[in-house]
Amino acid sequence: MTAKSARDRQEQSQKQIPRGNDRKKDKSKTRSRFPEGMTERKARAVAADREWLIAMMDCLRRRSIAEGIKLLDRAEPAWKALELNDRHGAEVLLMLAQWVDVGYREPQLLRERLDRLTAAQREQMGVAAYVRVRMTEAFYALSTNDADGAIRILGGLLQMEDVFQDAELKALANLWKARAHRKKADYDMARDHLLAALTIAHAMPGSEALVAIIKIQQAWIVFQNGDSAGALQMLSEAEKELKKTDHWIALGNIESARGRIVRRHGDYALAATHFERAVALYEISHPDHTNLARAVTNLSFVKRLLAAQLKKHIDVTAARKTGKGDAGKSGESRLREFHRQYQELYRSAILELERAKEICTLHGEHGGLGSALLNAGYLHLDVGDLGMSAKEAAQALEIAEAHHNVLLRARACTLMGMIENARVEELLGSAEEIPVYARLAKQHCMEAVTLAQSMENKRVLLNAYVALGETAANNFFHDYELAQRCVDAASALLDPQDADYAVDELNVLKARLLKVVGIEDTLRAWSQGIITGKSFQEVTEQFAQLVIPRVWMREECKISRVAKKLAMSPQKVRRLVKRSSMAGVPVAGLGKGRA
Secondary structure (H helix, E strand, C coil): CCHHHHHHHHHHHHHHCCCCHHHHHHHHHHHCCCCCCCCHHHHHHHHHHHHHHHHHHHHHHHCCHHHHHHHHHHCHHHHHHCCCCCHHHHHHHHHHHHHHHCCCCCCHHHHHHHCCCCHHHHHCCCHHHHHHHHHHHHHHHHHCCCHHHHHHHHHHHHCCHHHCCCHHHHHHHHHHHHHHHHHCCCHHHHHHHHHHHHHHHHCCCCCHHHHHHHHHHHHHHHHHCCCHHHHHHHHHHHHHHHCCCCCHHHHHHHHHHHHHHHHHCCCHHHHHHHHHHHHHHHHHHCCCCHHHHHHHHHHHHHHHHHHHHHHHHHHHHHHHHHHHCCCCHHHHHHHHHHHHHHHHHHHHHHHHHHHHHHHHHHHCCHHHHHHHHHHHHHHHHHCCCHHHHHHHHHHHHHHHHHCCCHHHHHHHHHHHHHHHHHHHHCCCCCCCHHHHHHHHHHHHHHHHHHHHHCCCCHHHHHHHHHHHHHHHCCCCCCCHHHHHHHHHHHHHCCCCCCCCHHHHHHHHHHHHHHHHHHHHHHHHHHHCCCCCCCCHHHHHHHHHHHHHHHHHHHCCCCHHHHHHHHCCCHHHHHHHHHCCCCCCCCCCCCCHHHC
16 A cells, blocks of 8 residues: 555545534534424424324315324324424314314313313413314314304314414314304304305315315205205205215215205205215214214204104095095094004104204203204194193203203293193193293293394294294184284295295295184174174174183183173183184183182
């Protein structure tokens, strides 16, 4: 080896060894690869976590639900151990909230994570981490029916415009706030936030599934504003995109919404088909989901309406058969089959509601439980079981008051008013109780109207007006002026395409008032000397049949008090009451106890 070659190799090796300041510079470069205070091993773990988080968000954007759930389950020890007071932990927490929203486990999973945060940790959070934690708290409030809490949190966050650099985060905040407003029947506010969410989502790449989810929510608001065709179109557009996914809950929501729209058109059989499809979709992956409970409750309600239609058909068929003296076996066979179908619909509806109650109780879903209780109450009212109906209504009202649910409370008050009015119309109880029942009926119905007026749910207000109108026109109050005002107010709330039970109930009330108008026309004609060929005795008898039953009701159904007041024999009062041609005046119970 020559001296020159040895010297060259030594110089080369010296260049490879850092000396003095050069060595310090290299160390600083090494440290700058990771955040200060973080080891290389921990940094690699965080990088791996971020790759997992990116994968989870990708599954969420594509609505690849089964794939995402597998990844979540596999990584459970890792995300359970995460600290939430830094941005990465908060991002994972918010991601978990979105997965709970699409059906992964229960909201309690989020509560457990949130409860680990101390006050000191919250104070030390960066803005990005704080926003994501508060977003998660808002979703938890939304998922546990605290709509006011969700609105308060999200409203505050959305005012912090500078923190919403992430478009997806802002779209999500608007979507969740819209859903909270929808729960409260604040449809105008919900519409505005949905429009904001949709505008943001349209500008985001790969947001087709999110746009579809927003459209499902929009469809409901459009439907509430009377545009059924527009709502159905939106649902079809959303379904076209979501059919590419395994997001069964969203697809079930589409079928459930279609059922509500079709039901409003009066096609109960088709509505039942949509609700059955919704139930089947929910059951694919979530056999006890709260949305399933709602679909089952809606299915039960439709079965009740089908049963009511069948009952009318049975009554008409039986009356026709009696009138014609048809005692043939074929006629009897048809009636028996109709009765069997009616009983099966009623039994099936009750079973559906028991299932809904179980699911709602399991999840602590008080709004869904209250709705199931009210539907059961209406079923019992239909068959005359007023005691059971009142029990269900009282339980629903208790839930509404405990959770400050104005919508549920308005619906419960409407049913309670109808129950008390039924006691009046059917003369149930003693003579002293009838006025009490009447006043309770009016009180409940007026409260329902007041509550419903504070919201934007036209159907709840319409039902409350009809119930108040029926009570005003009952055989105790005879307040036909109030009843007519209720008819006018309810009619103004109908949309042109409405053709369901609410329209039928309103028409029954209108028909009752038309009979009253006929009575007033008769009295007006008599006052002008127009008696249309009747003898004075016939006019006197007809007048007595109009007046006596009303006096009897005013005098707490006591024959003796009417007889004394009008200087008539008790026997004649009793005869005129029984022969009264007043619409709907029952005569059951006119025994000695009523004298």
